[in-house]
Amino acid sequence: MKTPIPEMQTWLSGASADERQRVADASGISVGYLWLIAGGHRKPSEDVAANLHKATDGRVSAFSFFPKLAAIAATAAESAA
16 A cells, blocks of 8 residues: 655655755665655665665654554653653
8 A cells, every 4th residue: 555655755855956965876776766656656664764764864864664553652652651
């Protein structure tokens, strides 16, 4: 099932071509693959998701690709507080 990633779509739309290329290179993928991920046509591996998170300084959260894990992390954080 195709699940677009709005956070990534927003970032891609606002980023310059050079910035998109830098993030793609840092993540080990192509700019075209960035768009495929953003549109929900492909799902990144955990490593690629982590690299995207780091390369965008958290503007594209690794959790945005794995919403079930994000929910678990949020619940754990609330329990710890």
